[in-house]
Amino acid sequence: MRRNSIQNRLIASVLLSQALLTIGLAVTGVAYTYWRLLSTLDSGMQSHALRIGALVRYVDNSNGKVYFDDSLLPPPLDPERPDLFVVWASRSGLLFRSPGWPEGLELQPGEDLHWNLEYAGTPYHALRLTRVKILDRGEGRAFRPQTLTIIYASPTSHLRQQVKAAGAYIALISLGLMLLTLGLAFAGVRSGLRPLQTLASQAGLVSARNWELRIPSQVEQVEELRPLVEAMTQMLDRLRRSFELQRQFLASAAHELKTPVAVLKSTLQQTLQRPRNNEEYQLALEHSLEDLGRLEQLLLSMLRLARAEQWAEGALRRDLEEIDIASTLLEAMERAQPLAEAHHVRIDLAEAGGLIFRADPEDLQTVWSNLLENAIRYSPEGSTIELKLGREADRLEVQVSDHGAGVPAKDLPHIFERFYRGDGSRTRGSGGFGLGLAIARALVEAYGGTIRAESGPGHGTRMTVTLPADRNPVAPPGEKTPDVAS
Amino acid sequence: MRVLIVEDESRLAENIARSLREIAGYAVDLAADGPQGLQLASRNAYDLIILDLMLPGFDGRQLLVQLREAGQQTPVLILTARDDKESLVALLNSGADDYLTKPFDLGELLARAKVLIRRGKGQPSPLLTVGDLQINTVDHTVRRGERAITLTAMEYRVLEYLAHRSGAVVSKSELLEHLYDYNWEKFSNVIEVYISGLRRKLNDGKQRQLIHTLRNQGYTLQE
Numbered sequence: 001m002r003r004n005s006i007q008n009r010l011i012a013s014v015l016l017s018q019a020l021l022t023i024g025l026a027v028t029g030v031a032y033t034y035w036r037l038l039s040t041l042d043s044g045m046q047s048h049a050l051r052i053g054a055l056v057r058y059v060d061n062s063n064g065k066v067y068f069d070d071s072l073l074p075p076p077l078d079p080e081r082p083d084l085f086v087v088w089a090s091r092s093g094l095l096f097r098s099p100g101w102p103e104g105l106e107l108q109p110g111e112d113l114h115w116n117l118e119y120a121g122t123p124y125h126a127l128r129l130t131r132v133k134i135l136d137r138g139e140g141r142a143f144r145p146q147t148l149t150i151i152y153a154s155p156t157s158h159l160r161q162q163v164k165a166a167g168a169y170i171a172l173i174s175l176g177l178m179l180l181t182l183g184l185a186f187a188g189v190r191s192g193l194r195p196l197q198t199l200a201s202q203a204g205l206v207s208a209r210n211w212e213l214r215i216p217s218q219v220e221q222v223e224e225l226r227p228l229v230e231a232m233t234q235m236l237d238r239l240r241r242s243f244e245l246q247r248q249f250l251a252s253a254a255h256e257l258k259t260p261v262a263v264l265k266s267t268l269q270q271t272l273q274r275p276r277n278n279e280e281y282q283l284a285l286e287h288s289l290e291d292l293g294r295l296e297q298l299l300l301s302m303l304r305l306a307r308a309e310q311w312a313e314g315a316l317r318r319d320l321e322e323i324d325i326a327s328t329l330l331e332a333m334e335r336a337q338p339l340a341e342a343h344h345v346r347i348d349l350a351e352a353g354g355l356i357f358r359a360d361p362e363d364l365q366t367v368w369s370n371l372l373e374n375a376i377r378y379s380p381e382g383s384t385i386e387l388k389l390g391r392e393a394d395r396l397e398v399q400v401s402d403h404g405a406g407v408p409a410k411d412l413p414h415i416f417e418r419f420y421r422g423d424g425s426r427t428r429g430s431g432g433f434g435l436g437l438a439i440a441r442a443l444v445e446a447y448g449g450t451i452r453a454e455s456g457p458g459h460g461t462r463m464t465v466t467l468p469a470d471r472n473p474v475a476p477p478g479e480k481t482p483d484v485a486s
Numbered sequence: 487m488r489v490l491i492v493e494d495e496s497r498l499a500e501n502i503a504r505s506l507r508e509i510a511g512y513a514v515d516l517a518a519d520g521p522q523g524l525q526l527a528s529r530n531a532y533d534l535i536i537l538d539l540m541l542p543g544f545d546g547r548q549l550l551v552q553l554r555e556a557g558q559q560t561p562v563l564i565l566t567a568r569d570d571k572e573s574l575v576a577l578l579n580s581g582a583d584d585y586l587t588k589p590f591d592l593g594e595l596l597a598r599a600k601v602l603i604r605r606g607k608g609q610p611s612p613l614l615t616v617g618d619l620q621i622n623t624v625d626h627t628v629r630r631g632e633r634a635i636t637l638t639a640m641e642y643r644v645l646e647y648l649a650h651r652s653g654a655v656v657s658k659s660e661l662l663e664h665l666y667d668y669n670w671e672k673f674s675n676v677i678e679v680y681i682s683g684l685r686r687k688l689n690d691g692k693q694r695q696l697i698h699t700l701r702n703q704g705y706t707l708q709e
Contacts, residue, residue, distance in 0.1 A: 266501035
């Protein structure tokens with residue numbers, strides 16, 4: 001992957017904009033200088049041309065003839081590159097060409113008022129004045145006065161030099177400024193990015209033992225870092241919660257496994273404590289197998305719960321299908337039948353409309369089975385467990401009601417917690433591990449539903465599972481459909 | 487010796503009980519929940535109570551506290567699945583004498599049970615000595631001087647109990663109480679049979695008697 005440096009990019013963009021600015025300024029500056037110089041030159045040339053025009057005089061009594069009095073002509077300023085000029089009179093034609101008029105340079109009165117030309121490697125700027133009045137009044141005034149056309153050209157090489165000097169001056173200043181900007185940008189970006197580094201080193205201190213992300217005030221003050229800090233804090237919270245959940249699960253799982261292991265171990269040790277006969281060994285093996293069976297059941301239940309919770313957290317993907325809830329209820333009823341018969345309890349399914357839900361049928365059957373088993377265990381002999389299925393607006397509801405002793409009020413908020421047993425024992429008599437309801441809740445929540453229990457002493461217990469009718473289960477992260485505002 | 491096991495995991499309780507009966511020769515009573523455990527512990531004289539913490543009714547810790555508040559001195563060995571220091575310390579502070587974390591070793595449980603019973607009787611050594619009589623409570627062997635004495639299981643139990651309480655007067659009913667669990671019918675003349683058997687085996691004729699009978703009071707084991 002290409003490495004990308006924010007610092008370098010920021011500095012580069014600062015320098016680039018500075019360079020563009022400089023170029024723009026230099027070009028404008030040079031152009032302006034050139035224009036200023038040129039217009040100065042222009043006005044100078046105009047006054048020169050007019051002064052030259054003033055040297056045109058009428059020939060006395062000639063009826064308007066004119067001549068150029070070159071005796072009054074000032075000497076050229078720069079003999080190397082003298083100013084050039086040509087004077088025409090409107091009727092007399094060409095009157096005068098400046099001394100040193102270059103051979104072969106033809107200047108005819110044309111249309112242009114200003115133009116550039118080059119002669120012998122020297123650039124010239126030329127200017128044409130037309131209809132210049134002759135200052136000399138002449139004798140008699142009986143003729144129509146002539147007008148003059150003057151072309152005046154000055155070399156512009158010195159002008160170019162001045163422009164170049166100005167350009168060089170601007171460039172030098174800009175370079176200095178750019179270096180200064182570079183330094184400032186470097187320092188600014190570095191100090192601007194320092195809170196990010198502080199944040200990174202603080203984030204590096206976070207571990208499973210230390211979940212606290214300490215945000216120094218200098219980081220908190222940075223507006224741009226706020227979304228990052230918030231996201232990090234929230235991510236850490238989520239991670240910690242999930243980690244805590246796993247840790248608790250592991251701790252309680254290990255704790256719960258100890259008793260069945262202790263039972264199995266004691267059976268084997270007790271058997272081996274002294275020689276025994278075949279029947280005793282056989283009995284011991286049978287007991288061990290039973291103990292092992294319970295251990296296995298506990299393990300499987302824990303795995304089922306872990307998987308359901310993982311899925312509820314969005315970590316597992318599942319293949320879902322449209323299923324009829326009633327059919328899963330019937331299936332669960334059938335499964336629970338042997339246990340119900342053993343407890344002399346009847347299961348009664350009140351309604352069975354075709355309510356469709358997208359789910360893995362195994363999950364729903366597990367939920368119903370666990371609720372039914374729980375109800376059967378706490379039902380008195382000869383009583384009936386009622387199963388009810390209904391639809392309410394956008395919710396599907398399944399109710400499992402028993403007529404048992406009910407759950408004591410102090411236990412009611414906890415019965416869906418894993419390994420929770422109301423009377424503080426392992427309730428050997430009822431044969432559960434305290435996982436059935438936790439599994440049911442995890443599965444229901446994975447489908448975006450809720451489960452609740454209502455109970456009063458002597459009134460039995462009613463478990464209500466509510467599933468969202470028109471919603472698919474929570475999608476795994478990354479595939480979350482946007483929540484429709486409700 | 488008579489031990490009470492309060493444990494709701496019936497298979498585990500049964501295994502411990504069998505082990506205590508078979509290997510240590512103790513009489514064992516079982517209780518499956520807190521109230522039953524409390525009832526048995528207050529009604530009978532036990533030499534040791536083995537107590538599980540997670541119990542239906544009320545838990546082992548409550549039972550322990552109630553026993554100690556009632557002035558019961560019986561040693562209590564706790565069985566617990568929790569092994570964090572805080573809860574173990576809390577247990578000991580509630581009056582437990584020892585604890586074992588599940589899963590435990592039955593051999594270790596037996597050894598600790600014996601230690602607790604000995605200490606409960608003020609006998610730190612596993613070797614009980616009365617005059618030239620030596621009782622090894624670990625392998626259940628008995629010697630008088632150089633001579634090894636072979637006893638039946640019940641005879642050994644009677645002797646061990648008397649040795650633990652050597653010098654004190656032990657009534658027949660106390661012996662019955664500590665040697666039989668509640669499943670047995672208690673006949674005091676059974677004790678007389680064991681005592682006379684013991685006297686015969688411990689006494690080879692010329693030596694002094696060790697077991698003395700105090701009329702209407704009971705027996706005492708001393709030189």
